[in-house]
Amino acid sequence: RKEVEQDPGPFNVPEGATVAFNCTYSNSASQSFFWYRQDCRKEPKLLMSVYSSGNEDGRFTAQLNRASQYISLLIRDSKLSDSATYLCVVNINTGGFKTIFGAGTRLFVKA
Amino acid sequence: IAGITQAPTSQILAAGRRMTLRCTQDMRHNAMYWYRQDLGLGLRLIHYSNTAGTTGKGEVPDGYSVSRANTDDFPLTLASAVPSQTSVYFCASSSGTGDYGYTFGSGTRLTVV
Numbered sequence: 001r002k003e004v005e006q007d008p009g010p011f012n013v014p015e016g017a018t019v020a021f022n023c024t025y026s027n028s029a030s031q032s033f034f035w036y037r038q039d040c041r042k043e044p045k046l047l048m049s050v051y052s053s054g055n056e057d058g059r060f061t062a063q064l065n066r067a068s069q070y071i072s073l074l075i076r077d078s079k080l081s082d083s084a085t086y087l088c089v090v091n092i093n094t095g096g097f098k099t100i101f102g103a104g105t106r107l108f109v110k111a
Numbered sequence: 112i113a114g115i116t117q118a119p120t121s122q123i124l125a126a127g128r129r130m131t132l133r134c135t136q137d138m139r140h141n142a143m144y145w146y147r148q149d150l151g152l153g154l155r156l157i158h159y160s161n162t163a164g165t166t167g168k169g170e171v172p173d174g175y176s177v178s179r180a181n182t183d184d185f186p187l188t189l190a191s192a193v194p195s196q197t198s199v200y201f202c203a204s205s206s207g208t209g210d211y212g213y214t215f216g217s218g219t220r221l222t223v224v
Contacts, residue, residue, distance in 0.1 A: 087154075
């Protein structure tokens with residue numbers, strides 16, 4: 001089983017739709033969590049950290065469920081410019097720390 | 112510059128040749144990383160450095176070497192390139208604990224023929 005798993009998609013949604021991505025992690029020593037966005041042929045860029053209490057940044061909401069070991073990203077009122085791959089990232093405390101990147105979920109927002 | 116600079120942007124390399132991918136950051140981050148990204152496999156860690164003067168092996172280190180002579184520079188060397196090293200290579204840096212996420216360079220697209 002992969003340490004971080006995401007539905008690869010693609011998700012095809014119309015403009016204005018709400019879309020949610022889930023990500024599961026297997027290591028209970030996971031301590032910090034992030035969502036990154038990667039545009040085609042570009043580098044990944046940090047979208048937002050994910051906090052235990054949940055957090056929101058404009059149209060984006062991230063949630064963490066430690067008991068079930070998953071994190072989620074909700075995008076409201078999707079824009080064409082939201083089309084990208086969304087990577088789930090988990091930091092695991094192993095004495096030092098280890099960062100695991102999910103393979104990503106592809107989103108296409110269409111007019 | 113602001114952030115991470117990688118060079119070259121792209122390269123076609125003959126198998127068996129030696130090549131160094133360059134990475135420079137200006138954020139004074141302690142930790143630096145090299146990843147390769149292949150379709151369907153996501154980002155895989157090649158080598159990392161937690162601080163200047165130290166390096167470590169990641170998930171896929173074979174065929175690659177790194178050095179960290181100072182805080183800013185973290186070059187990746189392919190001693191004798193093989194076609195399976197065709198990939199997109201990203202350099203990244205972080206404050207050290209990773210709790211603030213990573214900053215990535217724009218990548219080097221390498222084709223080994």
